[in-house]
């Protein structure tokens with residue numbers, strides 16, 4: 289959860305509004321020249337539209353995710369990005385590169401020249417050239433006007449489809465989950481992620497452009513292959529974690545991969561492109577050591593500002609609350625909500641901040657947010673904090689739908705909604721005691737909670753003689769730490785690092 293309640297809904301609304309305005313203005317589109325292909329294409333977005341919409345959505349993305357507060361890392365990523373953008377087909381755009389303070393493994397771009405890299409993906413890249421590959425791919429989406437093409441295609445479809453897909457486009461940008469703990473049915477069931485993607489051809493084109501840009505700034509374009517391998521291993525690792533925890537393998541994996549075509553196909557096509565650019569080239573050093581030195585000290589995994597999961601406990605310093613999951617429940621922390629998901633994945637307690645101005649008291653909040661047609665409220669306290677439990681019904685297509693939630697005022701004064709969600713009424717009944725138990729753990733951060741809510745930090749160090757199993761002994765991760773360290777260092781499925789070489793590790 290982010291503490292500012294800047295939800296993806298807000299991003300999507302702005303975005304949607306922008307697109308609709310653009311549509312209204314230009315009717316069925318004008319003809320523009322695609323900067324990459326040089327071909328004419330019909331488009332509902334002019335370059336000026338792209339820049340205006342991008343700038344607007346950029347502000348929302350910054351609010352939603354938060355910017356990583358680390359000038360060294362920001363300047364480094366910006367330098368690489370500007371170098372790549374300068375040799376791209378749209379060097380005249382004002383390009384903005386931002387590292388987001390998010391544990392999600394993701395990268396994305398907005399029309400007009402806005403490119404984002406999460407600190408989460410940086411923890412899994414192995415060199416400057418890998419990073420340049422990811423940035424180059426995203427620059428490629430912008431230079432080839434993929435966002436504008438999507439808006440145009442969607443205008444050709446029915447308006448209803450447009451609404452769904454533009455929303456989806458932003459969900460795409462928002463990304464799925466991060467590693468392991470973040471991936472699961474909860475994200476799918478709860479957020480009903482109906483993620484629209486760029487087309488397969490567009491992704492392959494972005495890969496190709498990424499490889500081209502790498503080559504033009506003298507990095508080996510085969511680093512694009514490296515990136516895809518690392519992200520592919522990511523999926524394998526998530527499946528291994530799920531197996532270790534007795535859960536079904538997650539669907540979709542990390543969003544940067546999920547939104548992309550089959551990796552075998554990508555590898556093949558990038559290999560071809562790489563071969564094309566390789567002849568007679570002397571590539572510069574891939575910048576592995578430089579990269580590892582720059583990222584030394586950044587947070588790994590969740591940060592206290594977004595909430596930290598430690599075992600069964602969840603701590604949120606910025607919002608001053610802590611909760612404990614019922615036995616067997618999983619904690620899935622997303623940007624806009626926190627989910628306690630039942631072992632079978634069919635029920636959850638969903639915790640959200642009440643929207644600002646939702647009401648002056650719990651009754652008003654329930655009236656304004658839930659809009660019930662009937663129901664009853666019970667008042668009580670949770671660890672000294674005011675709470676109101678509501679059970680009732682809301683109007684739904686052709687009838688009514690049951691709704692159950694608790695409004696609680698946190699120690700910091702904000703109002704929280706704790707929504708009882710389940711596949712059906714019987715499932716809710718089966719899980720109600722556990723959901724209530726979880727709700728009952730809602731509390732302000734105690735001194736003990738604060739002490740437990742320590743973030744993890746990424747450090748670079750020489751690999752000890754005993755290898756990753758040695759490093760894993762001091763790592764704070766509880767699930768498969770050795771495999772996770774190998775994954776972070778690009779040797780999860782194949783390859784090895786010699787003792788003494790610089791590697792990434794995680795410390796408390």
Ligand SMILES: [Zn+2]
Pocket residue numbers: 425429486491494548
């Ligand atoms: Zn892409």
